[in-house]
Amino acid sequence: MPQLERSVSTVRQPSGWRKPTPGLGIAEQLAQAGEQVAVPKTRAFVAVKRVGAYIGLKAGDLMLLDTLGAFTQAQDWEEGQRPIVWASNAYLMEQTGFSLSALKRHARRLAEIGVISFQDSPNGKRWGRRDAEGRIVEAYGFDLSPLAARVEEFEELHVELLAEREICQRLKRQITVARRMIRARIEAAVSSALRGPWTQFTGFFEELLDRLPRRHEASEQLARLLGWFKELQARVEAAYLKATEASVPVENTPETTAQVPEKTQEMNPREVITDPHILITNQLDPVISNSSEDEEVAAVVHNAQPEDQVDRELEEWVAEVRKKRVSLDLPTVLQACPEFASWARNLEGFVKDWGDLHRVAGQLRPMIGVSEHAWNVAQDRLGKQVATAAFALVFEKHNAGEVASPGGYLRGMVEKAGAGELHLERSFYGRLSGQAA
Numbered sequence: 451m452p453q454l455e456r457s458v459s460t461v462r463q464p465s466g467w468r469k470p471t472p473g474l475g476i477a478e479q480l481a482q483a484g485e486q487v488a489v490p491k492t493r494a495f496v497a498v499k500r501v502g503a504y505i506g507l508k509a510g511d512l513m514l515l516d517t518l519g520a521f522t523q524a525q526d527w528e529e530g531q532r533p534i535v536w537a538s539n540a541y542l543m544e545q546t547g548f549s550l551s552a553l554k555r556h557a558r559r560l561a562e563i564g565v566i567s568f569q570d571s572p573n574g575k576r577w578g579r580r581d582a583e584g585r586i587v588e589a590y591g592f593d594l595s596p597l598a599a600r601v602e603e604f605e606e607l608h609v610e611l612l613a614e615r616e617i618c619q620r621l622k623r624q625i626t627v628a629r630r631m632i633r634a635r636i637e638a639a640v641s642s643a644l645r646g647p648w649t650q651f652t653g654f655f656e657e658l659l660d661r662l663p664r665r666h667e668a669s670e671q672l673a674r675l676l677g678w679f680k681e682l683q684a685r686v687e688a689a690y691l692k693a694t695e696a697s698v699p700v701e702n703t704p705e706t707t708a709q710v711p712e713k714t715q716e717m718n719p720r721e722v723i724t725d726p727h728i729l730i731t732n733q734l735d736p737v738i739s740n741s742s743e744d745e746e747v748a749a750v751v752h753n754a755q756p757e758d759q760v761d762r763e764l765e766e767w768v769a770e771v772r773k774k775r776v777s778l779d780l781p782t783v784l785q786a787c788p789e790f791a792s793w794a795r796n797l798e799g800f801v802k803d804w805g806d807l808h809r810v811a812g813q814l815r816p817m818i819g820v821s822e823h824a825w826n827v828a829q830d831r832l833g834k835q836v837a838t839a840a841f842a843l844v845f846e847k848h849n850a851g852e853v854a855s856p857g858g859y860l861r862g863m864v865e866k867a868g869a870g871e872l873h874l875e876r877s878f879y880g881r882l883s884g885q886a887a
Contacts, residue, residue, distance in 0.1 A: 472563035472796035477596050481532065481567040488529040494597045495519055497604035498565060504611060504781070505604075505800070506563050506791060514556045515565065517545050518592050525585055526671030527598060534569055536576040536591035557592065562792050564600065564799070567593040603800065614669055621672035628658065628679040635686045644693035651686055658682065661875075668779035743775055780804060783839050785845035786881040790814075804835050812843040818848050818856040824886070831864050839866075846881070 494609055502512050503511035518535045571577065571590035578589025632655055637647050660680055663671065784791040784801065794801050794810040800808045801807055815825050820841070828837040838875070842861050847853040866872040 467582070470561065473564070474568065476796060476799065477564050477567040478598045479712065480564050480596035481569075481593050484597065484599035485532050486529060487598055487601075489527055489598040489601050490525065491527050491533070494527070494601050495602045495847075497608070498597055500608040501604050501611065504607070506784070506788070506795070507559070507565070508556075510546075510552065510556045511559050511563075511565075513546055514548070515554070515560060515597075517542060517753060518566070519595060522594060525583075531586065532569070532589075533594040533598070534578060534589035534591050535587060535594065536578040536589050539575065563795060564596050565594075565809060567596050569593040570688040572745045573733075585669060600689070607800070617669040618672055621669060621676050625662070625672065625676050625679055628676065628683050629655070632679065632683050632686050635683075635690045639690050639693060644690070645696065646693045648689075651682070651689070655682060668781060671779045780807065782878055782882070783807070785843050786878040787842045789849045790842045790845045793845075804838060807842070808834050808838045811838045811845075814845060818845055820844070820857045820860055824857045824860055828860055828864050832867055836867075836874065839878070840872075843874065843877055 498507075498515070499512060507515075518537070519533075521535040521537055521686070522533040525531060539550060542548070543550060546553065548556065557566070557568075561568055569590050569592075578590035578591065579587050581587050632651075635657065636648055636651055639646055658675065661675060705773060780801070780803065784794070790810075791801075793814060794807060797810050797813055798806045801810070812825070815822070825837075828840060832840060840860060844853060844856045844860050844863070847859070848856045853859045863874075864871055
């Protein structure tokens, strides 16, 4: 019980050298929960490494975590114990090769994500001692108890990620089949000079190809893309079939028809060819001109007018698809907006869906000065999911000093969306590219 009181007082009354945040408070709560369970050290570290990238840990964070874990002993992970490490900064810097600022940055991220906690002494120094059996009697430093508390959570998340990965791979294979069929049909139609809206099909096909995720993707995004590819494939197949059927009369040229009597006579050399029979074979033009398939005939006439109706329907379909299109997924938003993601995890813990992120946006809105009216307008006109993504971007830019008036910036995004000029995906992928660089 005294240890619990000391932990709470550490969060509420900081020593002055560490700024308290909601994330650190959550980490301390996890540490208290971790003290109540017994988890083998190996199991704990395997669990966190399997999902490290997904929850926001970087390679340097995991290296520091490994270094801290090397100082703990098996009995430290038993129920009622806390695996606390009191290694000095100098020793950790020597073991990891980090500078002091990098060491502090990685330690802070581990704590904010809820993998370790800081067990601070009154003077902010790390120290500890063990009894004759090797059990920690008293210690101040890096507390790895949150890791023990979250082992089952990480293991369940790993199972979900494996299932998600399998779904994504299946969707990718189906997309590959669909786009190959589309490309093959369009190329065959163009090479055969078949009539049809192949230019429009090609343009939209290339646009869909540009939207294929390059790095991170979610099954929802891939399923949406697959639906668009399949619908485009169906339209291309229908146009190709119609064009090939319409081109059949072209093959009945005068040269071909002139051969009919000759072939007939070869088959029946002794048969007398009657006038009616000759009349029919020599007057194919009137037959074609009287055909009920006027649209197909127009397609094969050299100077025929464009199929305005087909083009118009295609353009309307493309416009409708573009209106429905929101290809942003949760991991992309969280990775492109690390500051917003940090606050989200501090407030919600593990962010599992857009609903969690929407609640976070509602809580953070007053912090950056976005009025409730502006937020409600954004939700009404953009929808909750797009509005949440837009707010995350505004929050991130405001914290980076790129946006001085978050409320005005959000209203501007809403106006752009109304004019069809809002391209959130480009902004998020641009931020990801900047991080990679």
